[in-house]
Amino acid sequence: MKKLIFSLVATAMISSFGFANSGEPIKEKKEVKTESKTSKENNQNVEEVKTATCSATIGGSTYTLEYSCFFCWGGADNGCKAALLDSIDAIED
Amino acid sequence: MKYIIPIFLLLFSVSHSQNLNVEFNFTINKSNDLASTTKKYILEQNESKSIFYFDLIKDKTQFKNSEIAEVVFDRDSVVAYIIGDDVIEFFFKEKHFKDFKNNFQFYNFAIGYKSKPSYIKEEINIFNWEISSTEKDTIIGGFNCKKATTQFRGRNYVAYFTNELANEGGPWKFDGLPGFILKVDSSDGYLSIYATKINTKIEKKIKLENPYLNKKTIAFVQIKDMILESDKKYVKKMRSLPNAPDKISINGPESIENFGLGERVYE
Structure with missing residues (x-):
């Protein structure tokens, strides 16, 4: 389990470096929904807020996690995989 | 003549207290089809008790989409599978014990793979069945079955039972009919259970004990x-x-x- 988590985390890190070096975005899978929202304050663009939503069905329950943009660097898909593994580990009685 | 009737009754009661070993296919069609399964259970029953169990936790062919199911981890009593990118399902060893004389059933329940199982105790007669008196009998596994319907905890069910095997019993919680239940379907297609193999020729008497004796139990x-x-x-x-x-x-x-x-x- 630890090896699996390590390898996925490593994949996520490698992917994020790939993104930084090549400048090309990592292809995201359909299951991962990324939203881009622009909020305006005093008629001026203040900041762009992105969110990544990861959803997984674990043991019959559906867990939906919403993250801020920083999570998306390495590709939301990789982030969601890591979140899935975190979730499995966090579920207990 | 006066001896014939008691002998007939004795034979009748023997035939209805026989030991049973029945294999069931237990299909659950989940809203995310990747998690849908057809698990193989065995039910053993004697004149006063039964146990309905699942222990084929390492057999991934029980997933509807087994070709994409992969083991995430494997332990003695639980195996976790990942199906596709975002579905994790656990196969736990399950035992569902019924004590007909005392009208109680006991079973194990767990949420996560790390969790300690909880043990649930419930009465057996928790169904309010309506037996069809108009429909012709249905033959299942060579046995004449009557149809009954019920509503139970959010779903409607149709069950088929026979009085040619036992006067009680059935897969999972299903029970409380004047016969042994061989088939159950929920009207929404979520659950389907049917007997695939019925063995009545068991030489030794089946001894069944409550596997959760001395365990702390909780209510449903x-x-x-x-x-x-x-x-x-x-x-x-x-x-x-x-x-x-x-x-x-x-x-x-x-x-x-x-x-x-x-x-x-x-x-």
Whole structure:
């Protein structure tokens, strides 16, 4: 389990470096929904807020996690995989 | 003539207290089809007790989409599978014990793979059946079966039972009919159970004991609190991570029975 988590985390890190070096975005899978929202304050663009939503069905329950943009660097898909593994580990009685 | 009737009654009672070993296919069609399964259970029954169990936890062919199911981890009593990118299912060893004389059933229940199982105790007669008096008998496995319907914890069911095998018994919680239940279908297609092999020629008497004797048991209604408690621990752990989610929503667990839980949102 630890090896699996390590390898996925490593994949996520490698992917994020790939993104930084090549400048090309990592292809995201359909299951991962990324939203881009622009909020305006005093008629001026203040900041762009992105969110990544990861959803997984674990043991019959559906867990939906919403993250801020920083999570998306390495590709939301990789982030969601890591979140899935975190979730499995966090579920207990 | 006066001896014939008692002998007939004796034979009748013997034939209805025989030992049974019945194999069932137990299909659950989940809303996310990747998690759908057809699991193989065995039911052993004697004149006063039964045990309905599942122990083929390492057999991934029981997943509807078994070609994409992969083992995430494998332990003695639980195996976790990942199906596709975002579905994790656990196969636990399950034992569902019924004590007909005392009208109690006991079974194990777990939420996560790390969790200690809980043991649930319920009465057996929890169904309000309506037996069809108009329909012709249906033959299942060579036995004449009558049809009965019920509504139970959020779903409508049709069951087929025979009085040619036993005067009680059935797969999972299904029971309380004047015969042994060989087939159950929920009207929404979520659950389908049917007998695939019926063995009545068992030489030795089946001895069955409650596997949860001396275990602390809880009531069915307490499962809801157990799930909410599990939610809290999950949310706490996820929030303690460096990449903590801003919002967590949990829906389910999707189950045969309605636990009375809606979507829980933690922000």
